[in-house]
Amino acid sequence: MATSNALLLFAQAAVYFTVMMSLLRARKAIGIGVFMCALGVMHFLETYLASVFYIQLPFGIVSPGSTVLFSGKLLMILLLYIREDALVVRQPIYGLLIGNFLIVGLVMILRYHDTVNVTNGNSPDFAFIDEMGLLMVWGTVLLFLDSILIIVLYERLGDWLGRHLGLRFLICGAVVLTFDQAGFFLALHYVSGAPGHVFFGGWAAKMVATVVYTVLFVLYLKYFDTEKGWLTNRPLKDVFQVLTYRERYQQLLEASIRDHLTGALDRSQYDQNAPGILERNLLAERPLSLLVIDIDHFKQVNDRLGHQAGDEVLKTVSRLLTDNLRSDDHLYRVGGEEFVLMCEKLPVDGALSLAERLRKTIERFTKVYLPEKVTVSVGVASAPVDGHTVEDLFRTADQRLYEAKEAGRNRVIGPGAAA
Template identity: 45%
Template structure:
């Protein structure tokens, strides 16, 4: 039941966030804010038992965990200046609520003689202070999850894993902080702490997976967010986000959209060093378009640019999620593979050759071919320069052997009419 509630909650909120460009962000933020009271109320009053003698609340497990990941989603698709708005709004609104409850006490005596029921002021006091404490924790949580997500980028390339790691750490911190208030104010037992923490870890995994689906298929990144004015803590994160995005943009080849040679020499070298340090296998592939100069000479540079774009698209269609593709220069492309065997890279190389032939890359719609050389660690070296040099040597072996083929540690000669053989070059 909790799983269904979590999927439904995230699905509705993600939909409202996705249509913000048509309906405005207000509908998303107002819905998020209206759930805040229910979330705090359930966290204070409604618990279900789970195996092991633990207790958990849907308000804390589903609504709060989902809200935290949704706010990270806002940061990733907008910026820190936008994500701070609902947090400040919740904090100010809760302070205002406590102030109004204090004013209500002045009217209680007038209502008592009229025979009407009085508001439950102690309950409103408790809820108000819990909501203020929850909003304060949310402010800290958002800072933490954004900073953790950004810092994990150097260690973890996949956004889903970064969201999961960051949200797990922050939800652990939040569970301890919010339970402390519940224990002091409402004398909540310790099974609530442990049961809620375990449930939040499951929720972190679920909401991270759902966020990954959203980021990859519902709203892929298309632009660099624009920061607003200076002066607040969140603004530092906005400029950090923009700076990192501009660095990423500067490392892209404007023609093909692939990462450029500079990124190969920095990101590529860092990736190879990390893989070598971890004892993982990796490989490097160089692909060079055959007789590309003839395309430029015969059809012009505009047609040549279109050819390179088509080749880049064909190459990318053959790569997995963790593979890194670069345009090295001219008609040369480089791919870094992690955790691949020589046979697996050989298969990808063959797929690339076939994709380029079948991809209508040539301006005259005739066959365009490429030559490929690749090298594998540790046999061919354990650093970027050594692998590149060996792959480059094998690329020219492929050229000398007649082009339209791949040469690697255990691969020799793949033409359009031949199946790659497995022999040492």
């Protein structure tokens, strides 16, 4: 009996893997949604089998729900990530989490119905439903944690195992399914009093399932695909941020501190951060330069060509400034057509050279790509020569900007220099 059960489990695993990998392989033709729906539709059955359906194997008593279906689902989530990316795989992860909580919530409402017996006296077994609901909630939370953990572990193992795709797959499955077996057994023992040997039998079965699925995956790569197409090299931090939607938070945070039109940091960020940036460089005895950049005759551009053209000029100038910055530079839009550029570790000579390069770049680019040539005037101040506070530097740079305007515009003026 134990041997026939083992053969049946292997057959189930083979069928599960074949169908799911066929759907994953055909995702470009039939859509990824087919794979995701097939992945999620069996969750109730997995939980039901894991709670009440057990069979005898040579190494213990196991449930096909945990051994074949749950193990297969988790490893399929990993394969979906490998084949696609974190942005795609997080959809079924969060979909399963929300969907199963929704089921439990709806069942809690259902129990308040006044029911009518229409099928030979059969009535709903709410005790069983409550037991299943608790196990589904706990199992869903575990699946959510398992899915993120197995992907993060897969990327971490890439630092050591590199191109050994099958070995990475095997280790990830073994580690995370061990964690899952311990977590689910705690709930199962609490709900139904499952004995300890169920844990050890289930763990052994999941380890065997991991080996079987790994072998099937390696065979698939050998006969139907190439390992090269499955290898990934994704930054671990970026993967984790996408899986946990932190990149959306970072995007919102980034958007909240940037000028919506030009993409430069806004005036509030200048007021908040500039003093700290200056103080940091003064304490380290490093030079810092501040550039005040103003678009020449901007009001006339708005008057002649309209505000839409003026907006395009602002966006173009900001993009050109951004594209030519160093990693230690900070660009702020502080007024209508006025920008401030703080340059850490840059003495006055370097600041004048940078300002002149920016001025020429804007003039040359806009002459070709905008309806008319746009120029800028730049005033430059440097710490500690021109002051020890942001207010002193800005006042000095703004005065030199005014001198550049008075001298004919489209020029750079700094301490003891004019261009």
